[in-house]
Amino acid sequence: MVKDTSTEQRIIEAARRVFMQKGMAGARMQEIADEAGINKALLHYYFRSKEKLFEHIFGEVIARISMGLKSIFEKEMGVLERLTSIVDIYVDTLMENRYLPLFVLNEMNQNPERFSSLLQENIIEHMKKLFIEIRQEAESGQIRETNPAHLLLNILGLIIFPFATYPVMQKVAPEEFRPFFNNFLEERKHEVKQFIINALTP
Amino acid sequence: MVKDTSTEQRIIEAARRVFMQKGMAGARMQEIADEAGINKALLHYYFRSKEKLFEHIFGEVIARISMGLKSIFEKEMGVLERLTSIVDIYVDTLMENRYLPLFVLNEMNQNPERFSSLLQENIIEHMKKLFIEIRQEAESGQIRETNPAHLLLNILGLIIFPFATYPVMQKVAPEEFRPFFNNFLEERKHEVKQFIINALTP
DNA sequence: GTCTATAAGTAGATAGAC
DNA sequence: GTCTATCTACTTATAGAC
Numbered sequence: 001m002v003k004d005t006s007t008e009q010r011i012i013e014a015a016r017r018v019f020m021q022k023g024m025a026g027a028r029m030q031e032i033a034d035e036a037g038i039n040k041a042l043l044h045y046y047f048r049s050k051e052k053l054f055e056h057i058f059g060e061v062i063a064r065i066s067m068g069l070k071s072i073f074e075k076e077m078g079v080l081e082r083l084t085s086i087v088d089i090y091v092d093t094l095m096e097n098r099y100l101p102l103f104v105l106n107e108m109n110q111n112p113e114r115f116s117s118l119l120q121e122n123i124i125e126h127m128k129k130l131f132i133e134i135r136q137e138a139e140s141g142q143i144r145e146t147n148p149a150h151l152l153l154n155i156l157g158l159i160i161f162p163f164a165t166y167p168v169m170q171k172v173a174p175e176e177f178r179p180f181f182n183n184f185l186e187e188r189k190h191e192v193k194q195f196i197i198n199a200l201t202p
Numbered sequence: 203m204v205k206d207t208s209t210e211q212r213i214i215e216a217a218r219r220v221f222m223q224k225g226m227a228g229a230r231m232q233e234i235a236d237e238a239g240i241n242k243a244l245l246h247y248y249f250r251s252k253e254k255l256f257e258h259i260f261g262e263v264i265a266r267i268s269m270g271l272k273s274i275f276e277k278e279m280g281v282l283e284r285l286t287s288i289v290d291i292y293v294d295t296l297m298e299n300r301y302l303p304l305f306v307l308n309e310m311n312q313n314p315e316r317f318s319s320l321l322q323e324n325i326i327e328h329m330k331k332l333f334i335e336i337r338q339e340a341e342s343g344q345i346r347e348t349n350p351a352h353l354l355l356n357i358l359g360l361i362i363f364p365f366a367t368y369p370v371m372q373k374v375a376p377e378e379f380r381p382f383f384n385n386f387l388e389e390r391k392h393e394v395k396q397f398i399i400n401a402l403t404p
Numbered sequence: 405g406t407c408t409a410t411a412a413g414t415a416g417a418t419a420g421a422c
Numbered sequence: 423g424t425c426t427a428t429c430t431a432c433t434t435a436t437a438g439a440c
Binding site: 230231232242243245246250251252 | 432433434435436437
Binding site: 099109150160 | 223224225226227228304307308310311312314317349351352355356358359360362363364366367369370386389390393397400401
């Protein structure tokens with residue numbers, strides 16, 4: 001609870017923390033108010049309802065994810081470079097916010113229509129193009145023959161899964177593993193990129 | 203709502219479905235009662251409280267996971283075989299229950315003490331032994347040099363992540379992808395095992 | 405064991421003073 | 423804008439009849 005930012009900003013940050021950790025169903029307006037150092041009435045004054053406040057937070061998160069994807073897809077580059085830059089961008093994002101993967105997966109699961117916001121920004125089109133690029137480079141022998149869907153899910157799984165489990169791991173890991181954890185997630189970058197290279201180098 | 207099983211059994215099955223999809227916080231006793239074809243009062247008659255009912259369901263799930271791990275770790279076998287049998291066991295389990303990964307990750311996240319039940323059955327000991335086995339086989343040149351922690355997380359991510367995203371994917375995938383999905387998860391078995399082999403064959 | 409009715413507690417939302 | 427007090431609705435849990 002820092003007092004030198006605007007109330008609205010403090011509410012948003014508090015809401016982000018609480019929603020991310022507890023999810024929409026588990027979050028309590030009272031807890032968000034406490035986190036922000038105000039009372040419940042003010043939450044409603046600024047955001048009218050819990051639902052509206054949640055949509056604001058979720059929207060922000062989705063926007064951030066889309067932005068990352070967009071920046072990757074807009075540039076001209078080869079498949080290998082494109083895929084490895086996904087790793088760089090998302091590992092960095094996730095290191096700053098380790099609750100993000102589970103939060104997003106959950107809330108989309110509870111309410112699949114929310115997924116559509118991600119599918120805006122013609123992500124689907126980008127994906128189709130990526131798949132085509134993969135097949136083309138495979139034909140021309142620049143990369144190895146691969147099922148693009150599996151490849152993409154592999155990469156996403158390798159990036160995201162450790163972060164999805166991290167909050168649990170970190171809390172329950174025996175004391176002697178703690179120091180090891182600090183570098184572990186950072187190492188993932190190299191680890192996953194190596195996977196991509198191994199998978200695609202002919 | 204099938205009437206030819208015992209009430210307790212119907213409650214358990216209904217609770218499993220609802221808790222798995224909505225989580226502890228999002229589940230409603232009323233919905234569980236409806237699913238089971240009874241009323242709320244009976245839920246309390248059989249399980250006293252929502253918390254108790256939840257613990258029953260969660261306990262079952264953890265027991266199932268532990269059993270799988272146990273069966274893998276108890277047999278004598280080489281590292282490669284041990285790791286690939288993890289794939290076989292868990293892909294099959296997850297195909298039957300696609301909500302399981304997110305459910306378990308979430309509930310552990312909400313309440314990390316729940317993780318301890320998994321750590322019983324000396325899973326930790328088994329892990330340590332596995333790590334030692336990996337290092338030994340690497341030294342003797344049977345498998346390639348690898349960081350065991352990364353390897354294990356890689357495997358788990360490759361197995362689990364697609365299932366964690368599946369409920370969402372399946373709901374939002376454009377119509378033309380649907381038929382493709384049916385075999386997709388089954389194909390993961392081969393896909394992930396190939397990854398392990400590539401990663402470990404010298 | 406199973407139901408209906410209801411109590412008790414909790415959480416989101418609003419009214420109104422300052 | 424911010425607060426306290428309160429309302430309303432929902433959810434878990436129990437009482438008590440059958």
